[in-house]
Amino acid sequence: MHVFRTEAPQTIALIRAELEANNRQRAAELLHRLRGSSLSIGAVRLAHSCAALEHNLGVDQMLRSITTLVAEYTLVTTALDVYLAERKLR
Numbered sequence: 001m002h003v004f005r006t007e008a009p010q011t012i013a014l015i016r017a018e019l020e021a022n023n024r025q026r027a028a029e030l031l032h033r034l035r036g037s038s039l040s041i042g043a044v045r046l047a048h049s050c051a052a053l054e055h056n057l058g059v060d061q062m063l064r065s066i067t068t069l070v071a072e073y074t075l076v077t078t079a080l081d082v083y084l085a086e087r088k089l090r
Contacts, residue, residue: 001041001080001083001084004037004038004040004041004080005077005080007037008034008037008038008073008077009073011030011033011034011037012034012066012069012070012073014030015027015030015031015034015053015066015069016066018030019066028054031050031051031053031054032050032054034046034050035047035050035051035054038050038076041076041080043072043076045072045075045076046069046072046073046075046076049065049068049069049072050069052065053065053066053069
């Protein structure tokens with residue numbers, strides 16, 4: 001989970017950069033990787049957001065939709081922080 005916490009923000013920034021550079025193939029690869037990482041920690045909604053973006057490769061729409069992905073990532077990291085804090089208390 002700690003790896004996800006540190007790598008996911010970097011991956012999201014790379015996805016945004018690749019979309020802005022109109023590099024759809026690389027953006028799709030990064031989305032696929034983020035989707036797999038999300039599923040591995042149980043962040044199903046984030047994984048679904050990644051899949052939706054990955055399969056909808058219209059750059060303009062993807063750039064708008066990345067906001068949804070970032071919002072979902074924020075929810076996941078908040079939940080992770082709570083989970084990890086609770087584990088430390090036990």
